[in-house]
Amino acid sequence: MYDRGLLRTECALGSAAVALLTAGALTDNWWMLGAGVWALIVTCLIDLLFFR
DSSP: OOHHHHHHHHHHHHHHHHHHHHHHHHHHHHHHHHHHHHHHHHHHHHOOOOOO
């Protein structure tokens, strides 16, 4: 099941997760860390459900 739009969404969400986690860790901002973790979880679930 290869869908280019879903792959683009997964890449964007993964990039946003990395950016949020990095910014949250550098500024010691807990809500940013939490948002980054949830974005990473959703990215992994998309990969697990649709691309495996």
